[in-house]
Amino acid sequence: MRNTQKLHCCSTLCLSTILIITLFSIPATSFDTITSTQPLRLNQTIVSQGQVFELGFFSPSNSIKQYVCIWYHKIQPRTIVWVANRDNPLTNPSGFLKINQDGNIVVVDESSNLIWSSNQTISSTNSNIVAQLLDSGNFVLRRENDLNPENYLWQSFDHPTDTLLPGMKLGWDAKTGLNRYLTSGKSNDDPSTGEYSFKLNINGFPEVFLTRNKVIQYRSGPWNGLRFSGVPEMKPRGSVLTFSFVMNRDNVFYSFGLTDNSVYSRLLMMSTGVLQRYTWIETSQLWNPFWYAPKDQCDRYRECGVYGICDTNDSPVCKCMEGFEPRNLQAWGLRDGHDGCVRKRRFKCGDDGFLGLKNMKLPESSNAVVVDYETMNLNDCEMVCRKNCSCTAYASKNISGGGDGSSGGGCVIWTTELVDMRQYAAAEGGQDLYVRVSAADLVRISNAVYFKLHLKLRNLTSDSSLNATY
Structure with a gap:
């Protein structure tokens, strides 16, 4: 009986010892949060609550440099989506990610030298501040009992x-x-x-x-x-x-x-x-x-220069719109469109019109003027552009309501040269753009359209006659 008791005590002691050893030998924690009393060591990670993302120290292949990174928890090979100290790697054999005394989340080496910091001015002490990894992949610094995203002290999504x-x-x-x-x-x-x-x-x-x-x-x-x-x-x-x-x-x-x-x-x-x-x-x-x-070639910025239009469905890809011609004929002939196009005729303000272009990538818009009245349709946009002699083109700001913006959506007005335009096939997308041209060019364009339509109708009539004969 006494031997049985000794055996039971020995078994209990051994089991407790094994449990303690196991707990202290776990290289990673299953928690998603770092606190002021629980830093993250070099051989540990935290995992978001739904086990979507993981955060820890990572060293690229054949490198002694250590970075604090976020990666997908269940995807192999490891896919990193964020790096804290990308320009200040840890090079010592040990380090920590912890809540500092000033409340910031920091990376320090074994000598407590600062490697990286969230670098925020925080009004409270670090005792109630935690850093948490969310299932969205966002690593947030917040007060312990405040889950409101509006009150985050710092977040990786901002950096x-x-x-x-x-x-x-x-x-x-x-x-x-x-x-x-x-x-x-x-x-x-x-x-x-x-x-x-x-x-x-x-x-x-x-x-x-x-x-x-x-x-x-x-x-x-x-x-x-x-x-x-x-x-x-x-x-x-x-x-x-x-x-x-x-x-x-x-x-x-x-x-x-x-x-x-x-x-x-x-x-x-x-x-x-x-x-x-x-x-x-x-x-x-x-x-x-x-x-x-x-x-593709047309995705290259300014591939066809000023007033040039790039179209991968044409060969060569660069073309000048009606009323314009190549600025550098020799380069254009050698399929180099970077010099772009120039107007054949200067337009006279008040005696001009607008050339409609469909399925367009709108011109570079850093200097464009947004007239943000949602009730304005394309007719209103044209009137705004006509009144401004510097206006070179206009388009609808928002085409979500009427497809082409004819029913409203506000206006965008360009008052500078048009750069980096592209035309897509009808099935691809783009939107309508209206470019200011001279009245003479409008007449010539109208005549060309009439001639093409007349020729098409004549061919259709001829085909009908042939079909009637046979």
């Missing part, structure tokens, strides 16, 4: 690196003064700030520019109420993706969402200069390229 996730905002916030944008890494193995950025230009009629060292390489075209006018792939065709654009006195931003939360999608500014949207295919266990830009 994107190279990836835009569903719910993230690309653009300007008046409250914080931030203009959130994507910047590529230097390479697949080096997440430090690279050459390429994808940034919303809030001047004029807002649109997004892809730049290399601040030089424009590609632009999205402005938002027309349905999509960016230069991204026809955004047309809804049963996609799980939704897109939104907000422009008011407090915010100007673009974001996207998903109608199915089981689907993963991300927009990546790659180190090669390509903007790539990926969607995760669960059955194939791979990231599928969904869309990318720039994708």
Whole structure:
């Protein structure tokens, strides 16, 4: 009996010892939160409540540098969507991510040297502040009992690196003064700030520019109420993706969402200069390229110069619209359209008209003027443009109500030379643009249209006669 008791005590002691050893040897915590008393060590991670995202230290292959990153918890190989200290890696063999005494979330090395900080001015002590990883992929700094997103002290969504996730905002916030944008890494193995950025230009009629060292390489075209006018792939065709654009006195931003939360999608500014949207295919266990830009010759900024129109359905791709001619005939003949087009005749204000162009990517719009009266239709826009002798073109600001803007939606007026236009096939998208031309050019265009229509009708009559004969 005594031996049995000894055996029982020994078993209990051994079990307790094993449990203690097991608890202290776990390299990662299952919690989603870091507190002032519970920092994150180099060999630990936190996982969002729904096990969608994971945060921890990560070292690229063949590197001693350590970065605090967020990645998808269940996807292999590891897909990183955010890096805290991308330009200040930890190079010591140990470090911590913790709540600092000033309330900020910081990365420190083994000697408590500051590597990275959220760098906020916080009025309260750190005792009631936590950092939490959400299922959206957002890493937020907040007061312990305050779950209101409006009261976050800091959030990673306001400081994107190279990836835009569903719910993230690309653009300007008046409250914080931030203009959130994507910047590529230097390479697949080096997440430090690279050459390429994808940034919303809030001047004029807002649109997004892809730049290399601040030089424009590609632009999205402005938002027309349905999509960016230069991204026809955004047309809804049963996609799980939704897109939104907000422009008011407090915010100007673009974001996207998903109608199915089981689907993963991300927009990546790659180190090669390509903007790539990926969607995760669960059955194939791979990231599928969904869309990318720039994708063809006409996506290159100013490919056909001033007043030139780029059209991949034509050969050569550059053309001058009616009333214009190539500025450099020799270069144009050698299929170099960068010098663009010039007017054949100067228009006389009050004795001119407008050439309608369909399925257009609207011109570069940094200096465009937005007349934001939603009741204004295209006829109203024309009247506004006619009264301004500097007006070179106009279009509807918002085509979501009437398709072409004829029923209202506000106006966009250009008073400078028109740059980086593109024409799509009817099935692709784009919208109507009206360019100011001289009265003489309008007469010539009208005569040409009449001749083509007359010729077409004559051919149809001839064909009918032949069919009647046989």
